[in-house]
Amino acid sequence: MSTSHKVPTVQGVAQEVQENKKSLSRRNIRIGLAFVAPALIVLTVFVFYPTVKTFFTSLTTDRINRSGRFVGFENYAKLFTNGDFWIDFRNTVIYAVFYAPLVVIVALAFALLLNRKDLKCVGFFRTCLFMPFIISLTVASIAWSFLLSPSLGLIPYWANQYFGIQHLDLLGSKSTALATIIAITIWKNFGYFMVIFLAGLQGISQELYEAASLDGANAWQRFLHITIPGLRPTFNYVVIFGLIGSFQVFDQVFILTSGGPDRSTETIVYRIYTEAFGNGKMGYASALSYILLIMTLILGLAQLISNNKHEKEEIG
Amino acid sequence: MSHAAQAPSLSQVSSERHRSDQLKKRAHTRSLIARTLTYVLLIAMTIVIIFPLLIVLITSFTPNKLTQTWPPKIIPSSFTFDNYTSLFQRMPIGRQMVNTVIFAGTVTIFSVFFDAMAAYGLSRIDFKGRGFLLGLLIATMMIPAMALLIPVYKLLASMNLVNSYWGIIIPRLADVGGIFLLRQFFISLPKDLDNAARIDGAGEFRIFLQIVLPNAKSAVLVVAMFNFMGNWNDLLWPLIMTSKPETRTITAGLAMLTGHGSSVTPYGVVMAGALISALPLLIIFFFIQKSFVQGIAMTGIK
Numbered sequence: 001m002s003t004s005h006k007v008p009t010v011q012g013v014a015q016e017v018q019e020n021k022k023s024l025s026r027r028n029i030r031i032g033l034a035f036v037a038p039a040l041i042v043l044t045v046f047v048f049y050p051t052v053k054t055f056f057t058s059l060t061t062d063r064i065n066r067s068g069r070f071v072g073f074e075n076y077a078k079l080f081t082n083g084d085f086w087i088d089f090r091n092t093v094i095y096a097v098f099y100a101p102l103v104v105i106v107a108l109a110f111a112l113l114l115n116r117k118d119l120k121c122v123g124f125f126r127t128c129l130f131m132p133f134i135i136s137l138t139v140a141s142i143a144w145s146f147l148l149s150p151s152l153g154l155i156p157y158w159a160n161q162y163f164g165i166q167h168l169d170l171l172g173s174k175s176t177a178l179a180t181i182i183a184i185t186i187w188k189n190f191g192y193f194m195v196i197f198l199a200g201l202q203g204i205s206q207e208l209y210e211a212a213s214l215d216g217a218n219a220w221q222r223f224l225h226i227t228i229p230g231l232r233p234t235f236n237y238v239v240i241f242g243l244i245g246s247f248q249v250f251d252q253v254f255i256l257t258s259g260g261p262d263r264s265t266e267t268i269v270y271r272i273y274t275e276a277f278g279n280g281k282m283g284y285a286s287a288l289s290y291i292l293l294i295m296t297l298i299l300g301l302a303q304l305i306s307n308n309k310h311e312k313e314e315i316g
Numbered sequence: 317m318s319h320a321a322q323a324p325s326l327s328q329v330s331s332e333r334h335r336s337d338q339l340k341k342r343a344h345t346r347s348l349i350a351r352t353l354t355y356v357l358l359i360a361m362t363i364v365i366i367f368p369l370l371i372v373l374i375t376s377f378t379p380n381k382l383t384q385t386w387p388p389k390i391i392p393s394s395f396t397f398d399n400y401t402s403l404f405q406r407m408p409i410g411r412q413m414v415n416t417v418i419f420a421g422t423v424t425i426f427s428v429f430f431d432a433m434a435a436y437g438l439s440r441i442d443f444k445g446r447g448f449l450l451g452l453l454i455a456t457m458m459i460p461a462m463a464l465l466i467p468v469y470k471l472l473a474s475m476n477l478v479n480s481y482w483g484i485i486i487p488r489l490a491d492v493g494g495i496f497l498l499r500q501f502f503i504s505l506p507k508d509l510d511n512a513a514r515i516d517g518a519g520e521f522r523i524f525l526q527i528v529l530p531n532a533k534s535a536v537l538v539v540a541m542f543n544f545m546g547n548w549n550d551l552l553w554p555l556i557m558t559s560k561p562e563t564r565t566i567t568a569g570l571a572m573l574t575g576h577g578s579s580v581t582p583y584g585v586v587m588a589g590a591l592i593s594a595l596p597l598l599i600i601f602f603f604i605q606k607s608f609v610q611g612i613a614m615t616g617i618k
Contacts, residue, residue, distance in 0.1 A: 025444060032442075032445075033443070033445075035436050035524070036433070038433060040449070043492065046486075046487040047456050049467070050466075051459055053467035054466060054467055116351070118351055119355075128366050131369060131601075132365065134545065134597050134598055135549070135594040136548070142372070143369065143587075144368060146587070154388050157388050192612065199614070250462070251551045251571075273556075276466050292463050296458055299458075300457075
């Protein structure tokens with residue numbers, strides 16, 4: 001009797017716990033969503049919706065001030081058969097492939113210089129080296145356009161004076177314009193990556209270096225076998241961010257070269273801008289946008305995959 | 317016997333000591349040389365790096381005539397304020413400065429707050445669908461904003477929001493990068509803090525405002541500074557959303573001043589504009605640099 005009486009009570013308690021849990025989880029959904037709501041609304045209207053919308057626009061001949069007709073993948077077909085697109089694509093890829101590794105190397109070199117323990121005024125140097133990162137690309141571009149100006153600038157003057165190069169026009173000649181824009185952007189951004197590397201370097205245990213020194217490893221060996229592996233996670237972050245960022249080049253091109261000379265610095269984003277807001281071809285520019293989006297997604301996926309692989313290697 | 321043989325003689329000891337002294341001395345000289353070299357290299361490189369900024373500063377005070385002489389000189393023979401007066405005549409720089417402060421300031425305040433709220437929900441509250449939302453946001457992070465400009469512009473244009481504060485501000489009110497950075501930071505905060513408050517009967521919003529947010533100052537500062545900098549310095553977005561000089565931000569105004577084919581405006585005037593546009597950020601940076609730099613370091617190490 002007493003036992004059969006007790007059983008339902010336990011069940012009752014379990015049920016009550018269950019119900020509490022249910023109401024708790026319902027409460028959590030409500031609270032959780034309330035916290036996420038403001039950001040989610042903004043992102044839905046200005047990111048999720050436009051992502052879908054851009055795709056549909058890319059299938060039309062929409063213009064900036066009137067709707068066009070549905071043309072399927074014609075815009076894409078036009079793009080891929082159009083030589084201009086491949087020039088933009090090539091410029092963007094060249095930019096990314098050179099910018100990302102070079103900015104990392106420059107940043108790492110400065111970080112290594114600043115990482116000496118016996119160095120004074122580290123803060124002062126760091127602040128100075130970080131300053132180009134604070135200013136806008138617009139200001140940076142203005143400063144460099146003056147320095148590089150063939151008729152007014154100090155750099156062409158010095159090139160003539162000390163190296164005998166006459167009429168140096170780095171931004172105005174087809175063979176050097178893109179490289180110059182890459183160099184200016186490295187100058188502008190390396191400070192950010194330098195700071196990240198500095199933190200990464202300080203995270204590597206000093207004992208490792210001491211032990212390696214005792215074993216007779218020289219500075220280069222220590223760098224190769226302790227510093228570089230120790231910075232692995234930092235590298236991963238920095239390279240991918242450098243690459244993704246470099247797909248978005250616009251400001252420098254807009255101010256320094258307007259894509260010229262002869263399209264040699266025209267990037268995909270610059271082209272999106274001129275097609276959409278200069279020529280008003282929204283459909284065509286949307287197709288370009290989608291190609292940019294897919295390029296970025298491929299990079300992002302590559303990053304995820306390489307991250308997973310390394311995590312597995314580290315565990316295994 | 318064997319003991320005596322093992323014990324080194326006095327002269328041996330002294331020569332050994334002498335050798336180790338020598339080694340130490342050599343190591344000391346070597347590190348001294350290395351240190352001096354590092355200093356020389358650092359000073360030289362620092363000068364090279366900030367040289368273009370110094371040129372902006374100097375040129376903004378250089379009389380227009382002297383910027384057009386050949387050979388160009390680093391330090392001009394005379395200085396002037398004319399570039400600044402001319403700048404104020406050429407563009408409504410005061411108005412543009414106000415526009416920029418309103419734009420970047422409003423975006424920063426709201427975006428940091430909304431980002432932090434979302435980060436709190438996604439890190440502190442265990443609710444069904446959280447994983448899905450998180451995945452959705454990670455995917456969003458990879459979408460380049462440039463690729464979405466067209467529909468966003470058309471949407472805002474259809475609402476008559478081009479050339480208005482609302483139009484330029486609203487789409488920036490949340491930012492996935494900020495949400496992730498803050499979420500990472502919130503996860504690292506001990507849960508005991510808010511659990512104690514929860515037991516005391518504090519509501520979630522109060523826990524967020526009074527416990528979690530104050531403990532995340534460094535992360536909030538970094539997200540805020542990046543937001544402010546990003547919007548202050550942004551060119552493409554204000555360029556598209558504004559078509560009149562009075563509605564432009566200072567960065568867009570400056571870009572229009574140099575424009576395509578910068579020969580129209582004298583360099584001295586452009587440099588004056590560049591300096592004015594960069595100064596507020598540089599001043600803010602000098603005040604918060606230590607915590608900002610530390611915060612950036614934190615973003616790189618996951």
